[in-house]
Amino acid sequence: MITLPWTRVVVRGNSMAPTLRDGQQLLARRLRRDPRRREVIVFRVPDPELPHRIKRVAAVAGDPIPDWLTPTLPDVAQVPAGFVAVVGDNPRSQDSRQLGLVDCRDIVGAVRGA
Template structure:
């Protein structure tokens, strides 16, 4: 009897540790807005993995803390340039630099007509980076690709669930 109790307690404890570890590593976010269309649309739910600047890659879709004090919202944008990369031409007027400095990165929305991104905000700081998206959790269960941006008022917001 005691052995069965201990086995059950160990299994429950292991499950609790697994849940804590998964929540520390992954998060689900819901897209709000159209700045990442056609790749992402309003209402899409995304599985995202928490990360750091050193692990970020060109073309990934990143989740960043919104750069203004707004109550904890996030932005979803595509990584366009990393530290040491040339600053994209359409971002230079916002940053007045030619090369992305250490600890900074450039994010652009796929739908340039409605996206608030590095063209207005300038560089995003490594501390702003929260996660990279892995895949959609909705009907279109496709992994997110590093597709090119299509050829501006609402930003791509997301809400952690």
């Protein structure tokens, strides 16, 4: 079976507005490396209605937990290996405060130019 380096995703909702618009089609490149800070990623979540989310990486493994996330994770000083903290560009979007830290194994790919 051939795995393509790109996957097509459609933006659903306004969590990444104004950077990305609802209904916008994107290409996400599968990552063969660790995600980077400020990179826009697509990742899987256990929600049959909306199985993917698109968010910006706020912190990577080894980074201190961002101040805005410490009330949610009071006993965690830094992002553990294999995880990232995410945030939407829209201040009202869901982020790691609601979704938790994202396991890098659930990352589908990164969106270029976003």
